Amino acid sequence: MRRFIYLDTDTLNSYLAQIFDGLIQSEDSETQHQKKVNKQNSVTTSLAGKIALKLFGKGVDANAQATYQHLKTVADDEMVRDVQTKIMHDNAFDQFMNYLHEHNLLNGADVGDFLIVKDEFYIFDIAFYQKLFVKDGFVDMLTQIQDMNTRKEAEKQTEEFAREQRRSKIVQDKVNETVQEALDKNHENWDSLKKMVEMLAAIIPYPRILCISNYAVVLDEKYMRDNISTAAFKYGGKITVVGYITNKVMAQANSPISTFSSIGNSMNTLTKVFFENIDEMYIVHPVAIYYGD
Structure with missing residues (x-):
């Protein structure tokens, strides 16, 4: 059922x-x-x-x-x-x-073709990721915890030095420099991720995208029968998507016709953050998403 x-x-x-x-x-x-x-x-x-x-x-x-x-x-x-x-x-x-x-219409691999895919999935929720980066939010708290752990690890390693080494200003400066580099690198990674989320929010017209296999399935709240964000938790396992392909994103885009075309290609390439290690990704308009057979 x-x-x-x-x-x-x-x-x-x-x-x-x-x-x-x-x-x-x-x-x-x-x-x-x-x-x-x-x-x-x-x-x-x-x-x-x-x-x-x-x-x-x-x-x-x-x-x-x-x-x-x-x-x-x-x-x-x-x-x-x-x-x-x-x-x-x-x-x-x-x-x-x-x-x-x-009529054998479910084996499509081109734009406009129908397809059916059953696999595990996750929801790329732009609004959710944006909330993670608000001031004093989850990411800020996580960053503070990571910074604290980095300093504690440095102190632990320093304690293993001989007393003379611990008292050496050169050694202390080197330890502090190494710790600061680690902290800066950690902050830089989070800042880059935040910029990526904001960029995706600016160019992707759908607040949520269901990612399954190498398909990015766009969702319209109007047709939801259940909360898609909690579906994986509530039901688990694999889900079935029936829909048709509206766009095909290649790892290497063809040479653009104009500068404005290159902007579109760059946006397409950016959407590949949804998946890893794939040569092509399909954008799918869903007709139905369901559990069961």
């Missing part, structure tokens, strides 16, 4: 409209003071109601129709409305996947 944490219903409906030559539409009317929904689904003439039943389940048309008719006319709270919508969308996704499998 699948557990959807992301489903782009707009893209899904758009492709279903092309596949079935029609689009199932849902109209809601809701008053402000009553949690009452009059649900009416309209189907284009070319569909003649056939696709509506398909979307509710293959091989269980009678039960699907009964459920459909009940939910269409019921006046209830937000939960029922949500259940009705999700039944439609989940089964619409099944029809969409059936079409992609039947």
Whole structure:
């Protein structure tokens, strides 16, 4: 059983409209003071109601129709409305996947191609990383701890010197110089990382990116069904992404046409910080992200 944490219903409906030559539409009317929904689904003439039943389940048309008719006319709270919508969308996704499998459209490696990938993942959350670098925040505290440990280690090693060496100003100056170099190097590394995060925040239009295999999957909060940031902790294991490729980033970009093109290529190269030791990376627009089969 699948557990959807992301489903782009707009893209899904758009492709279903092309596949079935029609689009199932849902109209809601809701008053402000009553949690009452009059649900009416309209189907284009070319569909003649056939696709509506398909979307509710293959091989269980009678039960699907009964459920459909009940939910269409019921006046209830937000939960029922949500259940009705999700039944439609989940089964619409099944029809969409059936079409992609039947036409061998899931083995893409070029821009515009569909793909399906199942693997472990992590979330590159720009806002989260920015918060780490605020004044007196996590990184400042971590830096102070690292500085303290560096000084303690230097003192420990100095204690192993002979008394005469410890009293020597030359030795003391050398130890202090070595410690300061280590501290400066540590601060420099954190400063570079902070600049990198700020640069990514400035040029990447998505606050969160799901990184899986060599795919950078852009996320739109509108289509989230669960908190993607806590998904790895809640569920663990591997996740499945279905989507299409919108861009391909190479380790070595071709010669730019103009100076402005080189800026774009530099931005593409910068996005490779999401992954290590890869020659190419794909930007993916997800249709669905889920756990399970």
